[in-house]
Amino acid sequence: MEAWKQELGRKALEAGIIKDPQWLDRLDEPMPLWVMLEMAFQLIEKLDPPTVSYD
Known part of the structure; x- marks a missing residue:
């Protein structure tokens, strides 16, 4: 397997994506x-977290 794929997989594991x-x-x-749906x-x-009221 190519090194770039291994590096990408390692980053995904560290980030919790997998x-x-x-x-x-x-x-x-x-x-x-x-x-794929779970990752999406x-x-x-992460990009648009649910809003929480500060009241």
Whole structure:
């Protein structure tokens, strides 16, 4: 596997984007849609967190 893919996988693991270290050995395999959706929702929540009233 290419070094850039391994580095990308390591960064994703450290950032919590992927939680299972076994994915690092399978970076060339197709990813299930539910994984992509989960990552998209995590990104949305980080970029636009729910507003909290300070009242």
